[in-house]
Amino acid sequence: xxxxxxxxxxxxxxxxxxSCSARRSEPIAGPLLLSSPEIAEGRKIFMxxxxxxxxxxxxxxxxxxNNKPLPAFAIRTQVRHGFGAMPAFYENEISETELxxxxxxxxxxxxxx
Amino acid sequence: MWFLLLLVLPVAGCFRVSPPDGGSxxxxxxxxxxxxxxxxxxxxxxxELVASGLTFPTGVTFDADGIPHVTESxxxxxxxxxxxxxxxxxxxxxQTVIAVGENNGPWTGVTYLEGSFYIAEGGTxxxxxxxxxxxxxxxxxxxxxxxxxxxxxxxxxxxxxxxQLYFGIGTFTNSGVVGExxxxxxxxxxxxxxxxxxxxxxxxxxxxxxxxxxxxPRADDEAVTGAFVPFGTVTRQGQVIAGRLPCNGAILKMPxxxxxxxxxxxxxxxxxxxxxxxxxxxxVTDNSYDDRGSRPVHGTGxxxxxxxxxxxxxxxxxxxxxxxxxxxxxxxxxxxxxxxxLAQHPNxxxxxxxxxxxxxxxxxxxxSRSPFFGHVGEAFIAQFGDLSxxxxxxxxxxxxxxxxxxxxxxxxxDFAVNRGRVNGPASKIGGGGLERPIxxxxxxxxxxxxxxxxxxxxxxxxGKVRLPWATNKPSSEPxxxxxxxxxxxxxxxxx
Numbered sequence: 001x002x003x004x005x006x007x008x009x010x011x012x013x014x015x016x017x018x019s020c021s022a023r024r025s026e027p028i029a030g031p032l033l034l035s036s037p038e039i040a041e042g043r044k045i046f047m048x049x050x051x052x053x054x055x056x057x058x059x060x061x062x063x064x065x066n067n068k069p070l071p072a073f074a075i076r077t078q079v080r081h082g083f084g085a086m087p088a089f090y091e092n093e094i095s096e097t098e099l100x101x102x103x104x105x106x107x108x109x110x111x112x113x
Numbered sequence: 114m115w116f117l118l119l120l121v122l123p124v125a126g127c128f129r130v131s132p133p134d135g136g137s138x139x140x141x142x143x144x145x146x147x148x149x150x151x152x153x154x155x156x157x158x159x160x161e162l163v164a165s166g167l168t169f170p171t172g173v174t175f176d177a178d179g180i181p182h183v184t185e186s187x188x189x190x191x192x193x194x195x196x197x198x199x200x201x202x203x204x205x206x207x208q209t210v211i212a213v214g215e216n217n218g219p220w221t222g223v224t225y226l227e228g229s230f231y232i233a234e235g236g237t238x239x240x241x242x243x244x245x246x247x248x249x250x251x252x253x254x255x256x257x258x259x260x261x262x263x264x265x266x267x268x269x270x271x272x273x274x275x276x277q278l279y280f281g282i283g284t285f286t287n288s289g290v291v292g293e294x295x296x297x298x299x300x301x302x303x304x305x306x307x308x309x310x311x312x313x314x315x316x317x318x319x320x321x322x323x324x325x326x327x328x329x330p331r332a333d334d335e336a337v338t339g340a341f342v343p344f345g346t347v348t349r350q351g352q353v354i355a356g357r358l359p360c361n362g363a364i365l366k367m368p369x370x371x372x373x374x375x376x377x378x379x380x381x382x383x384x385x386x387x388x389x390x391x392x393x394x395x396x397v398t399d400n401s402y403d404d405r406g407s408r409p410v411h412g413t414g415x416x417x418x419x420x421x422x423x424x425x426x427x428x429x430x431x432x433x434x435x436x437x438x439x440x441x442x443x444x445x446x447x448x449x450x451x452x453x454x455l456a457q458h459p460n461x462x463x464x465x466x467x468x469x470x471x472x473x474x475x476x477x478x479x480x481s482r483s484p485f486f487g488h489v490g491e492a493f494i495a496q497f498g499d500l501s502x503x504x505x506x507x508x509x510x511x512x513x514x515x516x517x518x519x520x521x522x523x524x525x526x527d528f529a530v531n532r533g534r535v536n537g538p539a540s541k542i543g544g545g546g547l548e549r550p551i552x553x554x555x556x557x558x559x560x561x562x563x564x565x566x567x568x569x570x571x572x573x574x575x576g577k578v579r580l581p582w583a584t585n586k587p588s589s590e591p592x593x594x595x596x597x598x599x600x601x602x603x604x605x606x607x608x
Contacts, residue, residue: 021534025527027153047523052414052468056527058536059509061412061471062128085128085411087442 022064025056029113042105045098049089057109062086066110072103128508129446135472135501136510137572137589139541145569145595148545152599153532160529160601163563164206167596168195172222172477172552173563174230176201176248179556181563182211182230183598187218188237189570190500191589192299199223199230199246202598212250217242221268221385222477222552224278226369231255233280235266237300243270243280243367255371260285260310260361263300265383265400274393277366279377281384281397284362285309288382289429289454291344292407296327297503297588306343312360312379313425315341316456319350322407338407340429340454351456362428364397364420380425380462381418386477386552390520391490395420396466398475398494401432404445404505408452410437411445411505415475417467417492417518427462430455434464445505467523472499473512477552481517483559486603492518493528493562495550498538503572503587510537515550515564515601529564529601540569548595561602568595 023029034040046057050065057066062085070078076099082088094102149160169186176182180201187197197214212230214220219235230246241259246252255278261267265283273279286295291308295301305328317340326336326345339348359365363379364387383400390396397418402410413432430437430453437443437451444450469475474497481488498512499505513536515529531539531546539546552565569592 023534023536025530026155027527027530028532031155043524044522047525048468051525052471053412055470055473055511055525055536060473060511061505061507063131063508082441085446087412087440087444090440 020067022058022066024058024066024109024112032109032112035108036104038101038104039108041098042101042103042108045094045102046105049094050102053086057106065106069110072107075103075106128506131508133502133506134509135499135507135572136513136537136541137498137500137570138502139538139571141540141569141571141592143569143592143595145540145548145592146545147597149599151532151539151544151546153530154528154601157605158601158603160564160599162597163600164202164208164598165596166594167200167568167598168593169219169567169591170551170565170596170598171220171567173554173565173598174223174225175557176225177228179558181556181598182223182225183565184220184223184232185596186220187214187216188235189219189589189591190298191570191591193591193593194218194237195593197234199232211248212246212252214244214252219266221266222270224269224271226272231270231272231278231369233267233270236262237266238262238303241267241282243267243278245369245371255369256367256374259359260307262304263307263361264295264298265361268383268385269387271387271389272369273366273389273395276369278369279364279366279387279395281364281381281387282359282361283381283383283385283400284428287403287406288408288410288451289340290322290338290407291342292322292324292338293327294406295344301327301344308343309341309362310360311341311354311356312358312363312376313356313459315354315356315459317341317348317350317352317354318452318454318456319348319352320452320454321347324407364395377422378420378424378426380428380459382428386475386494388477388479388492390480390492391482396478396492396520398469398478399426400474400476401471403472405503409445409448409505410443410451412443412471414471415469415473416465417469417475417494417520418463419466419520421463424463425459430458431462433468434462465523466520467518467525469494469516469525470496470511472501472504472507474498474500475512475516477554477565479554479562481555481559481562483555486555486559486562488517490520492520493553493555494518495553495564497549497551497567500570500572500589503589509535510541513538513547513549515553515562538569540571547599548597561600564599564601566597566599568592568597
């Protein structure tokens, strides 16, 4: 059962990552509609902490985010604990409320375009 | 737990095992082709090619008639020298040489005021200079012997609202310590005693770094070097390094007729682009640390600063608000955390206006002032693009485009990018689009954004700089005659 879940996860992630471009910026996909204050706030947090390694959610120093179907809890875990070359961001850097907004923004960005 | 790990792995766990894939890592046989349709812009904007065939172009300005003039650098990373030139670009790409410089490039930027051009000369051979160039080609140095013949050079210049000439001077080194990476750049061979100079006195913690010694043929020879001192010189705890002017890692200003330079602000790494906003505030783009040399630093995006007079901006111990020993933020994979070098810091650096891509090389920029062009008050920044892997590993090309920044909230948006499934220079992803945007400047009436494109620069084994004991280290391979000038206009104000 676990093996099957792992296999499905790998195939799903790999297929999405390989098939879908991460490009979501305005010249390519049009302007992102900031449909809620939370998305706007999340974009601000993203610019302060994430954009430098994942410009616009695309790959750069780090891998792309826009074409990875990560659930919210995985994003939160990644941000709080870091992994590999990515540092951890503690609550005095990104508060819980800000992290909620960041996750909402990343979902909106992923679905854009 | 395993399921969670699998979800996270594709996003973060692959940095160490993934090969570098920067925009420089391309094969280019030439000739360069151009196709404006390969460049994506927001709707209602269009881009056209103005000039091509330029060799290492760096800056653009406009004379009183609004005619663009472009500097050709005369030097490029990779230890390639050419002739620095100022060219007038007339219609149909008619190029006229206005002035020819000496073998002391790079000419990194140019501005114009009342019949004269002002050019920043990097000074690879004889030190940096600020030049005044008349329309008849006569060149007069306003300032000489600037400490700018290292990794970075004299940059700018711009005329301020006070009528003074503002310019930047980049640091010799990546992060304060002269190392074998500087030998590989080439300048340490020419200037073996050169080092960074602070603008004010600084007190060291006495941290020293052991590196390979490139001055000897033996691969196992080592040297120990501290901060703000020549290669192979040890520092001690409490040692005071005397500040003086001119220094580097700083912005200075001087009268346009020449005279003694004054310090504006310091603690920058490579303050490349300077521009005054419509409300007369000075902003600067600062190329941040690389993952190279004796004190490598990981994961520091280039910064856009609002310049406050007299303020120290953090180099060599901070990135933005954060010290380099802040938790695990700046640790290069497989290398130690960069230790803080200074015993005391002049001030806590202010918060940057915006944080741009790591290794994006965010360079010269300008503010929109025209409602017709749109985005009034926003900064349009040319991003030269990464030099991976020499400056540090990246997983995908960074930069190679124009971004706009809302300086009120720090939001960064792409403005001009190459089309394609991934970002990158045309020489890597194909097509006839952008290579390396290095300067963005609006026409005097604000209706057009001119974009200087340095041209093709790959990183490979064909460069000239070699260490005697390391023959396979990659270096920059700039290609003559591949530079260009583009122009972006808006066809309507409708969205």
